[in-house]
Amino acid sequence: MKQSSEQAFFGLLHLRRGDAIDDCDTSVDRMQEYFACSLNRTETLGRNITMLLTTDEENTGYRKNIIDLLDDYPHVSILDADHLVKSVVKESLRNGIIDEGLDNNYTTISLRLKVF
DSSP, X not given: OTTSOTTEEEEEEEEOOTTTTTTSOXXXXXXXXXXXXXXXXXXXXXXXXXXXXXXXXXXXHHHHHHHHHGGGOXXXXXXXXXHHHHHHHHHHHHTTSSOGGGXXXXXXXXXXXXXX
16 A cells, blocks of 8 residues: 555455344345445546455455455455455464464454555
């Protein structure tokens, strides 16, 4: 983010699916409505938007569907932040930087909170 243009916006999109699935509709259809409401006409700002996706959803199909929804907005990019953090943890394990016991959900969440 430090190397980004001043014309860039960053946002965090956290989708609760596990414990809140009955309380909050985060279905693909509902998220498409949300993006339409939130992102339509934002291209007029003349800025790029990068969204960082975090979610407790393990279904890779759901994650891909959410990411694909943003193809309708050329000025918006989305990165699966959970995937990025997990990759860093795995690489750190391989390189002996962290102990094997830190390869868990708590480490992923902790890193995500510190980085994002």
